[in-house]
Amino acid sequence: MIEVSKAIEIVEANSIKMPVQKISVKKALGYVLAEKILSPIDMPPFRQSAMDGYAFTHSIRHQYDIVGTSQAGDHSNIKLKPTEAIRIYTGAFVPDDADTVVMQENVMANEDSILIATMPEKLANVRPKGEQIAKDDVVFEANTLITPAAIGFLACLGITEIEVYKKPKVAILVTGNELVAPGKKLKKGKIFESNSIMLQAGLKTAGIEKTKVYRVKDNLKSTKKALKEILKKYDIILISGGISVGDYDFVKEALLQNDVKELFYKVNQKPGKPMFFGSKKETLIFALPGNPASSLTNFYIYVLPAVKSRMGLSEIHKTKVIRKLTSDVKNTIGKTLFLKAKYDETNVTVLDGQSSAMLNTFAVANSLLIVPENIENYVKGQSVTLLPID
Amino acid sequence: MIEVSKAIEIVEANSIKMPVQKISVKKALGYVLAEKILSPIDMPPFRQSAMDGYAFTHSIRHQYDIVGTSQAGDHSNIKLKPTEAIRIYTGAFVPDDADTVVMQENVMANEDSILIATMPEKLANVRPKGEQIAKDDVVFEANTLITPAAIGFLACLGITEIEVYKKPKVAILVTGNELVAPGKKLKKGKIFESNSIMLQAGLKTAGIEKTKVYRVKDNLKSTKKALKEILKKYDIILISGGISVGDYDFVKEALLQNDVKELFYKVNQKPGKPMFFGSKKETLIFALPGNPASSLTNFYIYVLPAVKSRMGLSEIHKTKVIRKLTSDVKNTIGKTLFLKAKYDETNVTVLDGQSSAMLNTFAVANSLLIVPENIENYVKGQSVTLLPID
Numbered sequence: 039m040i041e042v043s044k045a046i047e048i049v050e051a052n053s054i055k056m057p058v059q060k061i062s063v064k065k066a067l068g069y070v071l072a073e074k075i076l077s078p079i080d081m082p083p084f085r086q087s088a089m090d091g092y093a094f095t096h097s098i099r100h101q102y103d104i105v106g107t108s109q110a111g112d113h114s115n116i117k118l119k120p121t122e123a124i125r126i127y128t129g130a131f132v133p134d135d136a137d138t139v140v141m142q143e144n145v146m147a148n149e150d151s152i153l154i155a156t157m158p159e160k161l162a163n164v165r166p167k168g169e170q171i172a173k174d175d176v177v178f179e180a181n182t183l184i185t186p187a188a189i190g191f192l193a194c195l196g197i198t199e200i201e202v203y204k205k206p207k208v209a210i211l212v213t214g215n216e217l218v219a220p221g222k223k224l225k226k227g228k229i230f231e232s233n234s235i236m237l238q239a240g241l242k243t244a245g246i247e248k249t250k251v252y253r254v255k256d257n258l259k260s261t262k263k264a265l266k267e268i269l270k271k272y273d274i275i276l277i278s279g280g281i282s283v284g285d286y287d288f289v290k291e292a293l294l295q296n297d298v299k300e301l302f303y304k305v306n307q308k309p310g311k312p313m314f315f316g317s318k319k320e321t322l323i324f325a326l327p328g329n330p331a332s333s334l335t336n337f338y339i340y341v342l343p344a345v346k347s348r349m350g351l352s353e354i355h356k357t358k359v360i361r362k363l364t365s366d367v368k369n370t371i372g373k374t375l376f377l378k379a380k381y382d383e384t385n386v387t388v389l390d391g392q393s394s395a396m397l398n399t400f401a402v403a404n405s406l407l408i409v410p411e412n413i414e415n416y417v418k419g420q421s422v423t424l425l426p427i428d
Numbered sequence: 429m430i431e432v433s434k435a436i437e438i439v440e441a442n443s444i445k446m447p448v449q450k451i452s453v454k455k456a457l458g459y460v461l462a463e464k465i466l467s468p469i470d471m472p473p474f475r476q477s478a479m480d481g482y483a484f485t486h487s488i489r490h491q492y493d494i495v496g497t498s499q500a501g502d503h504s505n506i507k508l509k510p511t512e513a514i515r516i517y518t519g520a521f522v523p524d525d526a527d528t529v530v531m532q533e534n535v536m537a538n539e540d541s542i543l544i545a546t547m548p549e550k551l552a553n554v555r556p557k558g559e560q561i562a563k564d565d566v567v568f569e570a571n572t573l574i575t576p577a578a579i580g581f582l583a584c585l586g587i588t589e590i591e592v593y594k595k596p597k598v599a600i601l602v603t604g605n606e607l608v609a610p611g612k613k614l615k616k617g618k619i620f621e622s623n624s625i626m627l628q629a630g631l632k633t634a635g636i637e638k639t640k641v642y643r644v645k646d647n648l649k650s651t652k653k654a655l656k657e658i659l660k661k662y663d664i665i666l667i668s669g670g671i672s673v674g675d676y677d678f679v680k681e682a683l684l685q686n687d688v689k690e691l692f693y694k695v696n697q698k699p700g701k702p703m704f705f706g707s708k709k710e711t712l713i714f715a716l717p718g719n720p721a722s723s724l725t726n727f728y729i730y731v732l733p734a735v736k737s738r739m740g741l742s743e744i745h746k747t748k749v750i751r752k753l754t755s756d757v758k759n760t761i762g763k764t765l766f767l768k769a770k771y772d773e774t775n776v777t778v779l780d781g782q783s784s785a786m787l788n789t790f791a792v793a794n795s796l797l798i799v800p801e802n803i804e805n806y807v808k809g810q811s812v813t814l815l816p817i818d
Contacts, residue, residue, distance in 0.1 A: 063610070067629045083614060088785070110646075111606030113617030129606055129718065131617045170786050178791070185818070186633065186727075187790035190626030190720050194619065194787060198611040216501030216519055220453070221588040224473060227503030227521045229584065236580030239457045243576065256500075328519065330580050337576075358773070383748070395478070396560050397584060400577035401568070428575070 039304040041411060042339070042374040045315070048301050049340050050354070053347035054320050056204040056273065063192045066184040068245040069202035070350030075177040077195050080168035084113075085132040089163040092145060092152055093136035094123035096160035103151050108133065123152060132164050139163035171195070181352060203350035206273035208241055208249045210234045211264060213280040213289060214328060215256040232397070233278040233326075233333050240337050244345045256280060261292035269296055269318055273348060276341060277314075279328030289325050290314055298323050306411055307374040309394030310336040322348075329394040335376045338406065338427050359405065359424045361386035367409060367416040374411045378403035381424055404428045429694040431801060432729070432764040435705070438691050439730050440744070443737035444710050446594040446663065453582045456574040458635040459592035460740030465567040467585050470558035474503075475522040479553045482535060482542050483526035484513035486550035493541050498523065513542060522554050529553035561585070571742060593740035596663035598631055598639045600624045601654060603670040603679060604718060605646040622787070623668040623716075623723050630727050634735045646670060651682035659686055659708055663738060666731060669718030671702050679715050680704055688713050696801055697764040699784035700726040712738075719784040725766045728796065728817050749795065749814045751776035757799060757806040764801045768793035771814055794818045 040048075058072040087093060087108070094102050095118065102123035106116040110129040118124065118135035126132065126139055137160060144156040171177065177195060182188065184202070192200065210233075217231035218224055234251045241249050252268060254260040261280070268275055280289035290303065298316040305313055309332040314325035324341050326333040346354040361381045367388055369375050378389045378399045388407055391399040405424040409416065416422055430438075448462040477483060477498070484492050485508065492513035496506040500519040508514065508525035516522065516529055527550060534546040561567065567585060572578065574592070582590065600623075607621035608614055624641045631639050642658060644650040651670070658665055670679035680693065688706040695703055699722040704715035714731050716723045736744040751771045757778055759765050768779045768789045778797055781789040795814040799806065806812055 064625055064628075067632050079614065082785070083619065084617065109606075110604060111617055113615070129604075129619070165783075165785060170781075170783075170788060177788070182791070185791060186626050186629035187724055187787055187793070189629045190622045190724060191787040191791045193610045193622035193625045194720060196610045196614060196620045214500060214519075216499075220583045220586045224469065224586060225503070227474065227501055229473065229519070230586045232580045232583035235454055235583045236576050238454075239576035239579045242457050330584060334577055334580060393555075393560075395472070395476075395555060397577055397581040398560060398567070401572075401575060401581045403577070
């Protein structure tokens, strides 16, 4: 049995980045860049007006004749005398002869001429060519997360394809003779199988859209055979159930017989203690406890960071939140506790119903309060650190 | 022109919940419940062992004969004498004659009998029927957000279908003769169109997967005609570009001629001032500025909360984050400023490059620092409130 901090460390150390792939920028949200991107163009590609107004050459004059128009999309390089200006619109090309744009609000205009009421500074309202980025400058370093803004920036430079780390293919293997699919009739002694659909939803929050679910009977032979197939095809395997100490738990044995290397088994925590973590080549195997709330806890603590790490993300843990406790919290068992909690702008409340079988509490929680194994109690009003799970 | 706080209020007041639909629990992640859900079963449906161990009737005896086995999934209601116990596994049915389970770690066992070394309390390790939830008790109130845990809880009760608020159908209308699709050749005076792909990515972060993009020429007739069609089919319409004061901006006119009610036009903010917000029946229309960074700012401040509100979410704004400023911030213009910023565990840095055309800053920011119009300066070290945008 190892401590939680060590277990987290081992998971991180073994979560190797996925191979790279080319992907359309359109579909790249949530992926991580695997290459440094240089700008193929100057942005803006020409001197651009930042305002609707009039372009002219800055001087002591306040009156100018209007000799043309430049709309966004135009590229007529109108020749201007020092006494002349053109009507110009936001985003439009500024002719080479003009150096300044005056906002239309600061001008008295008739059809043929303007009188500038408030003279702007020289060069005002003209965006220099390449102001935002020059050709061949670095757009993004490798390992940048692709956000909506990053997609917009790549697109505005005309970039349509980038190289990113692939998302891991994930399989969920469900064991347990007691399990019945929701929607079917619940016979005596059976319960509905809910972990696979719950874990699939959890994976979706990290952008893993499709997860294959396999079901096997609760015996060594079936489990071993299924694992043999699955280990060939997937980058991350979640096994639900069958990992505690009972005689009827064959999962660990089936893993070892498939040459999966044990990296740890059992963590000094509550809930979620009976967890196995192993690897075979670069594939990671998490055998999670069958209890739904334990399973989901370990999903958030171990699996989600591993998924993010394999996707190339550098920030694989959610930013912690600090809040004041609304009640005392005791830890009498010397294990790390993960307590379902709900925080608001200032406080955090540890919820009733922390049993490892209970999902209802989890469904109303927005965070886990982590009480390390060496902390015996927190007191009401104390600031504590939370892991958000929303 | 109105203040930001008023604009936010108007958007909220007009963002009416979508109609409801039945949906498979499997696909319900991120949706909001439109009905109260009652449990169709007791959970657990029978008295369940919480441990691997032995079930017996609690007494002063420490020695028991083993007369059978109950595995998870079994339902053999073995008769037990006071001197008898059965081998039992986590999740398995506890026979009516037993009231207590002793963990196997606390027992010395041979094939036929056990000696309990550490006697548990009476009723220990037995989960009562209906402990988590009883039949007909409330599972979730209406308006609950469907998280992975909620999906797990619904599934474990055998629920496969729920009633939720629909997601809004969103269209993006792009105007601007200066725009060229990324991947095409960039002619002089033109720029690449990036707002639609950026806004689509932003909508994806709220679970709006498919967004139709329409493109029209920069004139009243085309814009009016396109809007007529789009207004019939969509719940939210984003218009990109064409809303500032220039003569060539036809969007507002096209909206009004299509009987869109103006709710506000122009907000006292920087960037993002030239924005129009209106409605026609329950459809919301946001005409966003053409500048990419302005467009994305207003997307986060106004559009995303409206989308969430229409989906039935009660928390439509991200939880604010409070951090210490690494530099002074001045607001000399009497407008609300939205400054691209990056925060870590303790501090926040306002980034260089706040121009409304610049997306590169946005791509490395993880938050917006909101400086209200009536605040003239924040000083280095001061705690300020941020809107996270990750």
